[in-house]
Amino acid sequence: MHCPFCRNQDSRVIDSRTSDDGLSIRRRRQCTACQKRFSTIETSSLTVVKRSGATEPFSREKVVNGVRKACQGRPVSDDDLAILAQRVEDSIRGSGSAEIDANEIGLSILGPLRELDEVAYLRFASVYQDFGSLEDFEAAITALRADREKAESQNDEVVDTDEVGVTE
Numbered sequence: 078m079h080c081p082f083c084r085n086q087d088s089r090v091i092d093s094r095t096s097d098d099g100l101s102i103r104r105r106r107q108c109t110a111c112q113k114r115f116s117t118i119e120t121s122s123l124t125v126v127k128r129s130g131a132t133e134p135f136s137r138e139k140v141v142n143g144v145r146k147a148c149q150g151r152p153v154s155d156d157d158l159a160i161l162a163q164r165v166e167d168s169i170r171g172s173g174s175a176e177i178d179a180n181e182i183g184l185s186i187l188g189p190l191r192e193l194d195e196v197a198y199l200r201f202a203s204v205y206q207d208f209g210s211l212e213d214f215e216a217a218i219t220a221l222r223a224d225r226e227k228a229e230s231q232n233d234e235v236v237d238t239d240e241v242g243v244t245e
């Protein structure tokens with residue numbers, strides 16, 4: 078969000094008011110550079126703070142677009158992506174904060190995407206976590222395998238306890 082007077086990117090919120098329908102927030106801001114005040118209307122109560130310091134409303138569409146590339150050629154439907162974006166939004170809103178780092182959105186995408194498609198997950202993680210070498214991929218794949226084996230052994234344990242229950 079640029080200051081309309083001097084284009085400075087940093088501003089301080091001095092007052093926030095939610096609209097009657099609850100869908101937008103009117104913020105009174107003060108520029109940290111020129112000290113002038115201005116108002117913004119933000120249509121989502123969830124604001125994303127980008128790496129540049131600029132802010133924008135959270136958008137599920139952007140989550141979908143960000144993940145779609147990683148899912149190219151994978152058996153992932155538009156519905157899957159919509160559900161994933163909804164899950165990401167829910168988990169972010171569940172954290173209770175009105176402002177969220179763009180980085181945290183990436184983090185929130187990793188979990189659901191991993192459940193959806195491991196290859197897409199690796200692609201997304203390699204870009205998002207800036208994999209620089211084969212070792213980074215190896216480490217991510219090792220972690221995936223370890224988790225999968227852990228899940229499988231937990232399933233085994235469930236079966237075992239069932240059997241114990243039957244014999245008792």
Ligand SMILES: [Zn+2]
Binds near residue numbers: 080085110111113
């Ligand atoms: Zn300014």
